[in-house]
Amino acid sequence: MAGACLVVAASAATLGAPAEAEAAPTDEPAVQVTIDSFGPTAPKPGQPVVIKGRVTNTSSVTFEEPQALACIDRTRLASTSALDAISTEQNIPMSERDSCRNLTNDEQTFQPFDQPLAPKETVDFTLTVPWKEWRINDQTGVYVVGVAFRGQPPNSSRIMAGRARTLMPVLGKEPLTRPVNTALVVPLRHRPTQLGGKNFANDSLATSLAPAGSLGRLLALGRQHQVTWLVDPAMLDEIRQLAKGYVVVGENGQTTTGTGQTVATTWLKEFDAGRARGNQVVLLPYGDPDVAGLLDSGEPLKKLVAQARTKTERSGGELAPGFTNGLSLEGGAAAGRYLAAASGGFTGATTDDLNLVSSSSWSASTRPVLTSTPVYDVLTPEGPDQIVRTVIANSSLTTGGPDPETAESPLQVRQRFAAVTALIAAGGKGAASVVVAPPRGWDSDGRATAALAASLSLPWIKATDVADVVAANPKPLTTKAPAAAKTNGVLTETQLDGIRQLDDATTTMQNLLVDGNALPEVMTQALLRSTSSGWNGHPEEARRFSAIELGSANQQLGKVHLVNASVDRGLRKEIKVNLAGSKGTFPLTITNDTDWSVRVGIVVSSANRSDLKIKRLPTAVLGPGQKWTPRITASAEQNGLIRATAQVTNADGKPVGKSQELLIQASQYGSVGWILVGAACALLFGTSFVRIYRRVRTERRNTAAATTAATTTDSSTDSSTDGTTADPAHDRPEANGVPEAPDASLKEGVGSKDG
Known part of the structure; x- marks a missing residue:
């Protein structure tokens, strides 16, 4: 087991020290003291203690x-609050820290080293402390013990240059009064890596699933111990895809075949086996979102919290019905306004949902008492539910220490857990229950959590799960929600802005579809994964993930677009339109290249003129592969070139894809133009009237002349009848029924330039 490690320097950090305390001087030489093992964990009176380290x-x-010596602070600590009050002594120079008194009466309690300790040199020590050398009573309690290093630097007297401390619970002669029902919550979560389908951003998840990886170690705890899994269902979906096969997409877009398929398959089988053994599964909101950050941002991001919880409720899938829909909050994110908003109000919410909050969210003076039960009704006047049933995980069980530099050391975590639970077991009668939940980012490799699981075998501990703890407390006490700062999210504003863009594209796509429920599930999953708290500390991975998913969403939106045949050097040019007169129409064609039916509209707006008016068109439904060519009715009050844009929209009027530039040539007559047109019309009708008048007058004149000629002809005819021979030229019949050509005078009158 990895040991507790303390870098002892005069410039040690002031973690845990009062704000007004001064740091230790920086000119003292320092050594690092490491306690690798301490046993037994909780000695009984008369038992010796063996301490090993470096x-x-x-x-x-x-x-x-140089010399290593065992030390002890003989103040007996009899309550958990006393443990919390142990001084870190970070503001005291190492050579002046005297709370842990050295043991020198028995040569087993100290170890001189044979050679001087040179820079960067490491030596091992083994100290055995007989019970009598502690010089403490035989009552149950907790003591601060440790190992100090003394030596003589150049030009100085002997000094204490390093020290490491730990907690030693002592089991007195009087038996402990009650067992402690302990539910260990083991978080199984990892930042998102799936980019959609078989594509993954990296192999970090597969590496973590290996037996030596953090998720592999944590999962193995369920083989020998009863635990409660706290799982992100989005991570389970990713692992299932890893098991089916996947590729890793590099920065340059090239893909390589993933190597974690076998590891993922094995991990899933072990997870299912752990569930079959009775380990409870609590599913987090899908994607493990930054609840406080989303709620602080307001709409539209605020709604994603409820969507994540609903997604978990609906997508339990293979785990249904053997899972609990849960929420885990810690720090400022556990304030009443967050707890009230995130604990209910979503589709599928039930009274069986679990709300898990860390006790570190409260200040020491306002923290609820957790020595009997962790179940409380938390008052949340900010929300629709005035009271929220909450399980409060005891953060002191994972604090480690008392030296802050070694707070996450597996050995220190084990000793702290044993000390706190031993005091609870000795502190009263009746049932006692605790829930221990490692905080986010606390145990990067899973070793400290493994130490907690091993501690479940302590004689006063009875392992259970969270469901049994809640069931044992049907009528909990009430407590106020913890106070918090104005904002408490973990994602940066840049990351939140990326989520907004992806949410806008996803919402636009959903409202574009005739059936919003037909939105591809991968788009919803990607949006919720983009909200993950796991992105904290990985800004570049978060940026790349959001950029890729946003590009994918925009690619789908771009499949519904205006048809434009004008292409210049591979780039689409503007569409040219002629508008003659004050009003006119022109066609535009929209095509749907997606696999779903969509409802679309079109909006045309001017970029440089305010007089362009477009008649609003109703939306239309396009099936997969279909086109729609509406005629756009437009009007303009002035002549000239109008630059406009045509934008495809969804049913809500939100833009879909990129807009298309239009060049509209408006040919409009002004008042002068209308005067000229009127004058031309008057001239046309005037000349036509004159021509008609002259033609009528000419025809009348010709008719009178013809009548006179006819009279003369009759007289001549009478004379010829009396004996004159007829002229053959005048007596011939019409040729083939075609009348004779008209009189020359008539032809000249009709076709003359005079009109």
């Missing part, structure tokens, strides 16, 4: 006469 000279000087 000393490493981290300074630049050599220590003469």
Whole structure:
């Protein structure tokens, strides 16, 4: 087991020290003292204690006469609050820290080293402390013990240059009064890596699933211990895809075949086996979202919290019905306004849902008492539900220490857990229950959590799950929600802005579809994954993930677009339209290249003129592969070139894809133009009237002349009848029924230039 490690330097950080405390001087030489093992974990009166570890000279000087010594603070700590009050002593120079008194009466309690300790040199120590050397009573309690290093640097007297402390619970002669029902919550979560389908951003999830990886170690705890899994269902979906096969997409877009298929398959089988053994599964909101960050941002991001919880409720899938829909909040994110908003109000919410909150969210003075039960009704006047049933995980069980530098050391975590639970077991009668939940980012490799699981075998511990703890407390006490700062999210504003863009594209796509429920599930999953708290500390991965998913969403939206045949050097040019007169129409064609039926509209707006008026068109439904060519009715009050844009929209009027530039040539007559047109019309009708008048007058004149000629002809005819021979030229019949050509005078009158 990895040991507790303390870098002892005069410039040690002031973690846990009061704000007004001054840091230790920086000119003292320092060594690092590491406690690798401490046993037994909780000695009984009369039992010796063996402490093993290492000393490493981290300074630049050599220590003469080096020595390791066991030490103890003989103040008996009899309550959990006393444990919380142990001083870190970060503001005291190492050579002046005297709370842990050295044991020197028995040579087993100290170990001189044979050679001077040179810089960067490491030596091992083994100290055995007989019970009598502690010089403490035989009552149950907790003591601060440790190992100190003393040596003589150049030009100085002997000093204490390093120290490591730990907690030693002592089981007194009086038996403990009650067992402690303990539910260990083991978080199984990982930042998103799936980019959609078989594509993954990297192999970090597969690496973590290996037996030596953090998720592999954590999963193995369920083989020998009863635990409660706290799982992100989005991670389970990703692991299932890994098991089916996947590729890793590099920065340059090239793909390589993933190598974690076998590891993922094995991990899933072990997870299912753990469930079959009775380990409870609590599913987090899908994607493990940054609840506080989303709620602080308001709409539209606020709604994603409820969507994530609904997604978990609906997508339990293979785990249904053996899972609990859960929520886990810690720090400022556990404030009443967040707890009230995230714990209910979503589709599928039930009274069986679990709300898990860390006790570290409260200040020490307002923290609920957790020595009997962790179940409370938390008052949340900010929300629709005035009271929220909540399980409060005891954060002191994972604090480690008392030295802050070793707070996450597996050995220190084990000793702290044993100390706190031993005091609870000795502190009263009746049932006692605790829930221990490692905080986010607390145990990067899973070793400290493994130490907690091993502690479930302590004689006063009875392992259980969270469901049994809740069932054992049907009528909990009430407590106020913790106070918090104005904002408490973990994602940066840049990351939140990326989520907004992806949400806008996803919502636009959903409202474009005739059946909004037909939105591809991968788009919803990608949006919720983009909200993950796991992105904290990985800004570049978060940026790349959001950019890729946004590009994918925009690619789908771009499949519904205006048809434009004008292409210049591979780029689409503007569509040219002529508008003659004050009003006119022109066609535009929209095509649907998606696999779903969509409802579309079109909006045309001017970029440089305010007089362009477009008649609003109703939306239309296009099936997959269909086109729609509406005629756009437009009007303009002035002549000239109008630059406009045509934008495809969804049913809500939101833009779909990129807009298309239009060049509209308006040919409109002004008042002068209308005067000229009127004058031309008057001239046309005037000349026509004159021509008609002259023609009528000419015809009348010709008719009178013809009548006179006819009279003369009759007289001549009478004379010829009396004996004159007829002229053959005048007596011939019409040729083939065609009348004779008209009189020359008539032809000249009709076709003359005079009109």
